[in-house]
Amino acid sequence: xxxxxxxxxxxxxxxxxxxxxxxxxxxxxxxxxxxxxxxxxxxxxxxxxxxxxxxxxxxxxxxxxxxxxxxxxxxxxxxxxxxxxxxxxxxxxxxxxxxxxxxxxxxxxxxxxxxxxxxxxxxxxxxxxxxxxxxxxxxxxxxxxxxxxxxxxxxxxxxxxxxxxxxxxxxxxxxxxxxxxxxxxxxxxxxxxxxxxxxxxxxxxxxxxxxxxxxxxxxxxxxxxxxxxxxxxxxxxxxxxx
Amino acid sequence: xxxxxxxxxxxxxxxxxxxxxxxxxxxxxxxxxxxxxxxxxxxxxxxxxxxxxxxxxxxxxxxxxxxxxxxxxxxxxxxxxxxxxxxxxxxxxxxxxxxxxxxxxxxxxxxxxxxxxxxxxxxxxxxxxxxxxxxxxxxxxxxxxxxxxxxxxxxxxxxxxxxxxxxxxxxxxxxxxxxxxxxxxxxxxxxxxxxxxxxxxxxxxxxxxxxxxxxxxxxxxxxxxxxxxxxxxxxxxxxxxxxxx
Numbered sequence: 001x002x003x004x005x006x007x008x009x010x011x012x013x014x015x016x017x018x019x020x021x022x023x024x025x026x027x028x029x030x031x032x033x034x035x036x037x038x039x040x041x042x043x044x045x046x047x048x049x050x051x052x053x054x055x056x057x058x059x060x061x062x063x064x065x066x067x068x069x070x071x072x073x074x075x076x077x078x079x080x081x082x083x084x085x086x087x088x089x090x091x092x093x094x095x096x097x098x099x100x101x102x103x104x105x106x107x108x109x110x111x112x113x114x115x116x117x118x119x120x121x122x123x124x125x126x127x128x129x130x131x132x133x134x135x136x137x138x139x140x141x142x143x144x145x146x147x148x149x150x151x152x153x154x155x156x157x158x159x160x161x162x163x164x165x166x167x168x169x170x171x172x173x174x175x176x177x178x179x180x181x182x183x184x185x186x187x188x189x190x191x192x193x194x195x196x197x198x199x200x201x202x203x204x205x206x207x208x209x210x211x212x213x214x215x216x217x218x219x220x221x222x223x224x225x226x227x228x229x230x231x232x233x234x235x236x237x238x239x240x241x242x
Numbered sequence: 243x244x245x246x247x248x249x250x251x252x253x254x255x256x257x258x259x260x261x262x263x264x265x266x267x268x269x270x271x272x273x274x275x276x277x278x279x280x281x282x283x284x285x286x287x288x289x290x291x292x293x294x295x296x297x298x299x300x301x302x303x304x305x306x307x308x309x310x311x312x313x314x315x316x317x318x319x320x321x322x323x324x325x326x327x328x329x330x331x332x333x334x335x336x337x338x339x340x341x342x343x344x345x346x347x348x349x350x351x352x353x354x355x356x357x358x359x360x361x362x363x364x365x366x367x368x369x370x371x372x373x374x375x376x377x378x379x380x381x382x383x384x385x386x387x388x389x390x391x392x393x394x395x396x397x398x399x400x401x402x403x404x405x406x407x408x409x410x411x412x413x414x415x416x417x418x419x420x421x422x423x424x425x426x427x428x429x430x431x432x433x434x435x436x437x438x439x440x441x442x443x444x445x446x447x448x449x450x451x452x453x454x455x456x457x458x459x460x461x462x463x464x465x466x467x468x469x470x471x472x473x474x475x476x477x478x479x480x481x482x483x484x485x486x487x
Contacts, residue, residue, distance in 0.1 A: 015426040018405035022427065030427075033464075163260055182425050185261060186454050210401075210425040213460025221454040 002037040004237040009208025011044050022208035024063045042098045046072035061093040070098035075112035082119045089123040095241045096125040101136035109139040126151040144172040151240045159183045166192045176202045181215035189222035198228045202236045247279040249477030252447035256286035268451050276455045288316040289343050314339045322355035333366040345375035351382040364390040371395035384410045393483050401426035411437045418443045430465045441471040
């Protein structure tokens, strides 16, 4: 089954500080080894240096046609976000925007978040949102309700949030659940498919933070039949990515 | 490589908060389908409710399934001094492996009852595993067990704490490392490269049936370790640790 990996990381991450930083050569090797068609990548550098991170990511994306990019923007810098969106989101290699909610102060329902999401609407590309607390998870769901024409990938960043995300997202029909395997208890994928439907669950390995075999194991053991697995592993992502 | 017969350092059964019960038959079925020949099993009642009741359940489950399960006890140092007596009871009942859950139970590594309990476990020749959840935990634990001789398993260490684990593992051969949450690409290879006898000090634990078994196995099977090293990680090392206890 060809896979679309919805989130990979180029550059130093907290998980790889004591290891080699994940780079393009390693990403190519990963894609070759595991048969991944598309890797949607972000640059952790952009979390602290939005312009530098976007430029670095743009350079990496040019190295392999399988690479696509999430443009990281901050709700605390709406003008920079708009500038970067104008520059990069018009390029086909950029598949959408990444909004990282590292803490409650980053909740995308705040004034800055509203401005940024409003500015992103014109590009008709999905938004990938991380959640690190119940409040930021709720913010992701509320923002999705407020912007119903935008597709939101929601990725909870702890075991607890992964458990509670599925019921929280149920009625926000423009959201897709992207579990991180390292935080996933067994049955998370099957439960999400049963509650949200097979079209609203997608797969990411978080390569660069975690070994892709962790996330592939989640798909292997998820208990879904072939067509549903294919939906989760690639088709849902392909339907949303343009 | 296909997985060799596996000896799993952590399997669970019983209630789990916000989750369906982890049923013992489900665990046994998963072990069968996952090529796991034996597991060190633990009743979750001992983690979340009462360690004495949990240890009783664990022993009953192991006695009922002697070919598949070996019992793991858990002790809660908040129940001082009763926890010292329970350690003796466990040793007398033949248990050789103890798990501590400071994060789940909400007590710190730097904790006087825990220090005394570690000394008791050492005198009883019990192998211990300690749950690690924060930066600094491994360093504090290393200070707390400076006097012990028995092997100690660092459990649940995440990749962002790998540097701290490597530093402590280089100070003494008694420290061993569980693979479960060590999920960054290259993490296992780094342990082998930077720690003396590193391949002999990694121990596989699945936390089945709570977690996806293939997610725990995959990073080991897909790692750059040799087949012999993988066989050590997937069971050989644990077997050696228990034979010493």
